[in-house]
Amino acid sequence: MNRTGLPDPISKLINELSKLPGIGEKNATRLAFHIFRAQDSYAQSLSRAIIDTKTKVIVCTTCFNFASHSPCTICKDTERDPDSICVVEEPLDQLAIERSRGFTGRYHVLNGVISPIDGIGPEDLRIKELIARVERESVKEVIVATNPSVEGEATALYLAKLIKPLGIEVSRIAHGVPMGGDIEYIDEITLSKAIRDRKHI
Numbered sequence: 001m002n003r004t005g006l007p008d009p010i011s012k013l014i015n016e017l018s019k020l021p022g023i024g025e026k027n028a029t030r031l032a033f034h035i036f037r038a039q040d041s042y043a044q045s046l047s048r049a050i051i052d053t054k055t056k057v058i059v060c061t062t063c064f065n066f067a068s069h070s071p072c073t074i075c076k077d078t079e080r081d082p083d084s085i086c087v088v089e090e091p092l093d094q095l096a097i098e099r100s101r102g103f104t105g106r107y108h109v110l111n112g113v114i115s116p117i118d119g120i121g122p123e124d125l126r127i128k129e130l131i132a133r134v135e136r137e138s139v140k141e142v143i144v145a146t147n148p149s150v151e152g153e154a155t156a157l158y159l160a161k162l163i164k165p166l167g168i169e170v171s172r173i174a175h176g177v178p179m180g181g182d183i184e185y186i187d188e189i190t191l192s193k194a195i196r197d198r199k200h201i
Helices: 008-017 025-037 040-056 091-100 127-136 150-166 188-196
Strands: 084-088 106-109 141-144 169-172
Touching: 008 025, 025 040, 084 091, 084 127, 091 106, 091 188, 106 127, 127 150, 141 150, 150 169
Parallel strands: 084 106, 084 141, 141 169
Antiparallel strands: none
16 A cells, blocks of 8 residues: 555556546546456456557558558558658658548658757658658659648748759648647548648648
8 A cells, every 4th residue: 555545556557547648647547447447358458459559569661650560551552642642740640631531642750840949850850761752752742741830830841942842742731720739639621621722832
């Protein structure tokens, strides 16, 4: 027992769960008690899923999204449009756009945006790999779908400056996406419209 009166294993579980984004101590406590009351098979299945996520998920060497094999399913899909690549900040953004069903091309995950205040420069992102891709593949358009933030806009302009001289069209998703919003939280209809109404940059 600790000072909360809870057995140490439950207290430790609450502590670990509260480290998850968006999970405060109250929610962590609720989740911990849910896990405790659940069937043993559920707890084992949950722990296996967490371990599998850490040990079996890799990064696609083509688009840099999470995958179980490389190249990933989307990169290998011959029915996807090879002419366009949608550039996103994070894997969750790719997932959100894919759910919108508004895009049928391929993706490229930057793993962040240019942010000098945070010490993140172009060399810290997957920009070099993107340029190599558009030169190597038959890409006609690069759609920049970074978040509508100061950093997202700066990254979009930087990419346009690098890609346009290669004779490739560069467009930006339309701003049905609110300024300062995160793509992963935007509803599917708005995202689909933003992709469809993209503009040249």
